[in-house]
Amino acid sequence: MSARTVGRVRAISAMDLRLFLKVSLAGVLAAALAVGCGGDSEEGSGEALAEGQPVQVTATTTMITDLVEQVGGDEVEVTGLMGPGVDPHTYRASQGDVQALQEADAVFYNGLFLEGQMQDLFIDTAEQNPTVQVTEAVPEEQLLESEDYEDQFDPHVWFDVEMWQTTVDPVVKQLSELRPDAEEDFQQRGEEYRQELEELHSEVEEEISSIPEEDRVMVTAHDAFRYFGEQYGMQVEGIEGISTEGEAGSGDIQEVADLVVENEVPAIFVEGSVPPQNIEAVQAAAQDRGWDVQIADEELYSDAGGEEGSGAETYEGMVRANIETIRGALT
Ligand SMILES: [Zn+2]
Numbered sequence: 584m585s586a587r588t589v590g591r592v593r594a595i596s597a598m599d600l601r602l603f604l605k606v607s608l609a610g611v612l613a614a615a616l617a618v619g620c621g622g623d624s625e626e627g628s629g630e631a632l633a634e635g636q637p638v639q640v641t642a643t644t645t646m647i648t649d650l651v652e653q654v655g656g657d658e659v660e661v662t663g664l665m666g667p668g669v670d671p672h673t674y675r676a677s678q679g680d681v682q683a684l685q686e687a688d689a690v691f692y693n694g695l696f697l698e699g700q701m702q703d704l705f706i707d708t709a710e711q712n713p714t715v716q717v718t719e720a721v722p723e724e725q726l727l728e729s730e731d732y733e734d735q736f737d738p739h740v741w742f743d744v745e746m747w748q749t750t751v752d753p754v755v756k757q758l759s760e761l762r763p764d765a766e767e768d769f770q771q772r773g774e775e776y777r778q779e780l781e782e783l784h785s786e787v788e789e790e791i792s793s794i795p796e797e798d799r800v801m802v803t804a805h806d807a808f809r810y811f812g813e814q815y816g817m818q819v820e821g822i823e824g825i826s827t828e829g830e831a832g833s834g835d836i837q838e839v840a841d842l843v844v845e846n847e848v849p850a851i852f853v854e855g856s857v858p859p860q861n862i863e864a865v866q867a868a869a870q871d872r873g874w875d876v877q878i879a880d881e882e883l884y885s886d887a888g889g890e891e892g893s894g895a896e897t898y899e900g901m902v903r904a905n906i907e908t909i910r911g912a913l914t
Pocket residue numbers: 672739805806807825826827885886
């Protein structure tokens with residue numbers, strides 16, 4: 584671990600530990616209460632709604648909003664809290680959001696501390712409504728350890744398309760509990776969506792394999808693409824860490840610029856949900872060393888999808904748009 588990373592860990596871990604303890608404590612308390620009241624273990628799963636009544640869902644990121652819509656179809660009405668271009672790491676809930684969480688029949692969120700400022704809210708909400716972490720079924724051994732936070736995992740699992748398929752089941756299960764009359768529909772749509780994702784996964788594999796191996800280096804503003812790199816064989820390098828809460832120092836910029844020059848990387852990438860300054864600074868630093876690196880024409884979608892009509896408003900659309908951008912810039 585380099586000195587710069589150590590500095591960042593130290594700066595963040597105190598805050599994070601507090602958060603972690605709070606979450607753990609609340610969990611223990613909730614469990615103790617449930618046992619004390621002799622409540623059933625399904626507590627918090629929500630009571631079934633009337634037949635035909637749309638399930639009111641509140642979801643966090645655009646990827647999760649899309650996931651719930653794909654599985655729920657006409658049986659759900661989804662309120663997505665974080666729109667296109669919104670950074671979930673730093674997102675703070677508004678009064679309206681809190682209300683949307685409280686009034687929902689079910690809440691779906693990414694978890695793994697992606698929505699770092701909302702952990703307490705999820706705990707509160709879970710006491711009243713079913714509150715589901717969609718990444719709960721990802722096998723722990725497949726999770727990448729966070730490079731920034733001790734005892735945590737990297738939350739950006741959606742860029743391993745195969746891994747993202749595991750998020751379908753928890754959604755099918757929760758919606759079915761709320762609307763038993765529509766269970767078959769949820770299961771069928773879930774199965775169809777899983778198959779679409781399986782096809783998308785093969786497509787990404789194929790597209791990436793068409794990039795010459797020595798050019799499979801991806802420099803981005805923050806470390807959102809490690810699962811992508813693992814699954815599809817790309818070397819990925821983020822200037823900021825896994826969260827965007829830290830701050831990149833000039834050392835980070837110089838280090839990444841060195842890597843760009845050494846590997847003669849043709850292009851580096853700006854992300855829609857992260858300001859472009861750091862990537863521009865890497866470009867300037869590489870140019871100072873005599874290597875003219877381009878910034879890719881299109882922004883990558885990292886932690887949020889695109890505007891309505893962009894084609895990248897769905898999860899599948901954003902993955903495809905990214906692949907096109909990556910291939911176009913690196914080949
Ligand atoms: Zn991120």
